[in-house]
Amino acid sequence: MDRLSQEHLNPSVYVGLRLSSVQDGTKEKLYLRSLKLDYQQCLLGSAFSESDSDCQTKPSMGRLSLYLLALRANCEVIRGHKGDRLISQLKRFLEDEKRAIGHNHKGHPHTSYYQYGLGILALCVHQKRVHNSLVGKLLYAVERDHPLHQSHFSVGE
DSSP states (O other): OOOOSTTTOOHHHHHHHHHSSOOOHHHHHHHHHHHHHHHHHHHHHHHHOSOOTTOSSOOOHHHHHHHHHHHHHTTOOOOHHHHHHHHHHHHHHHHHHHHHHOTTSOSOOSSOHHHHHHHHHHHHHTTOOOOHHHHHHHHHHHHTTOOEETTEEOOOO
């Protein structure tokens, strides 16, 4: 938690802290504030422009999902223009993955079913509507043991 540089910030660390019995309110607040500054700048800046001068890399769907889950772990509900843009970006990620899987389920997501599932979960915990077809792709894969990615379970972000 003491590493607040861009390359060390990770929303899964914050989610893990919120789920653990170890609590340090001051450090958690500082870490969340750093996450917000970094992720919102990168996510909102990269959502509509090609210049990502202040960002190391554009966050993946899994990282965006974890960021939204970290906000919710702090009992925050995203609202307003910034929140709408983050949700819209996540929905675009999910739609791209849905197209990659294909209507006949012969394809695979560009990332993993784990990230795909995280995206659906992040939308749900923020009380955003998730289209049945998005959930259906994940259910179909789980029912047919397709959550494997390159012969191993997809659990990366």
